[in-house]
Amino acid sequence: MPAPYSSGLRPPAVEARGLRVVRGGREVLRGLSFTVPRGTVTGLLGPSGCGKTTLIRSIVGTQITASGTVTVLGEPAGSRRLRGRVGYATQTPALYPDLTVAENLRYFAALLHAEPDVERVIAATDLERQRDQAVGSLSGGQRMRTGIAAALLGGPPLLVLDEPTVGLDPVLRNQLWQLFRTLAADGTTLLVSSHVMEEAGRCGRLLLMRDGLLLADDTPDALRDRTGTVDLEQAFLRLVEDVAPRETRHHGTQPHEDEETGP
Numbered sequence: 001m002p003a004p005y006s007s008g009l010r011p012p013a014v015e016a017r018g019l020r021v022v023r024g025g026r027e028v029l030r031g032l033s034f035t036v037p038r039g040t041v042t043g044l045l046g047p048s049g050c051g052k053t054t055l056i057r058s059i060v061g062t063q064i065t066a067s068g069t070v071t072v073l074g075e076p077a078g079s080r081r082l083r084g085r086v087g088y089a090t091q092t093p094a095l096y097p098d099l100t101v102a103e104n105l106r107y108f109a110a111l112l113h114a115e116p117d118v119e120r121v122i123a124a125t126d127l128e129r130q131r132d133q134a135v136g137s138l139s140g141g142q143r144m145r146t147g148i149a150a151a152l153l154g155g156p157p158l159l160v161l162d163e164p165t166v167g168l169d170p171v172l173r174n175q176l177w178q179l180f181r182t183l184a185a186d187g188t189t190l191l192v193s194s195h196v197m198e199e200a201g202r203c204g205r206l207l208l209m210r211d212g213l214l215l216a217d218d219t220p221d222a223l224r225d226r227t228g229t230v231d232l233e234q235a236f237l238r239l240v241e242d243v244a245p246r247e248t249r250h251h252g253t254q255p256h257e258d259e260e261t262g263p
């Protein structure tokens with residue numbers, strides 16, 4: 001059970017306890033427990049296929065879970081009360097290709113009753129020059145930024161962004177990270193996934209994953225201290241070495257009955 005929160009004590013942005021997910025007959029999240037504190041930029045890092053998107057789906061409530069709990073802003077993940085309170089940008093944003101950037105955003109804003117927000121999010125994601133361009137003709141990075149702009153509509157207290165900086169040039173990537181920090185300073189919590197360890201140093205906290213396990217839940221500085229490295233990529237490798245003996249013991253784990261069968 002998630003920790004009880006008495007009046008006056010705000011629950012964390014995300015709290016997972018013993019989260020397990022089975023996909024395609026394989027346990028892809030193997031008992032994750034962690035907390036994402038409010039007002040932080042927390043990086044979710046790990047190699048391709050380690051389970052980042054599955055974890056994100058569990059947080060936004062679109063993933064069938066096998067066991068464990070995920071609590072978001074004090075509510076069970078996916079609960080109706082979280083509607084409009086969690087902004088989510090997927091790796092491949094679901095946008096209308098024949099509508100312009102501004103038309104897409106006006107449409108999503110209308111659903112959230114956040115119409116006055118459209119120009120703010122266009123400016124925040126540096127899309128002014130593309131505002132009247134059809135989404136179908138945008139570059140990959142511009143489309144990703146339009147997805148982020150949609151997630152920002154209504155100013156949700158939690159933003160979950162799945163690999164938002166993939167395919168962006170260093171200048172744009174830098175701008176986006178500045179935006180993330182500004183949002184966090186204003187009290188928004190951001191969970192940002194990436195498989196680029198270079199981005200880890202930009203986060204206030206890190207969740208490091210590998211093969212469905214959480215290797216670390218800490219600040220970048222604490223991770224460097226703990227592993228005796230200056231470089232976060234080296235710290236990650238050190239943690240992988242530490243976990244290897246336990247991994248050997250884990251082999252032989254059988255798939256579970258309560259697995260997901262859908263896409």
Ligand SMILES: Nc1ncnc2c1ncn2[C@@H]1O[C@H](COP(=O)(O)OP(=O)(O)OP(=O)(O)O)[C@@H](O)[C@H]1O
Binds near residue numbers: 028047048053055
């Ligand atoms: N629909 C599915 N059916 C079966 N297995 C799946 C399904 N979706 C994902 N998986 C598997 O679950 C594991 C975790 O996938 P996930 O997409 O969460 O990883 P990821 O860390 O987000 O990867 P990437 O960085 O490449 O996006 C992978 O081994 C993947 O092959």
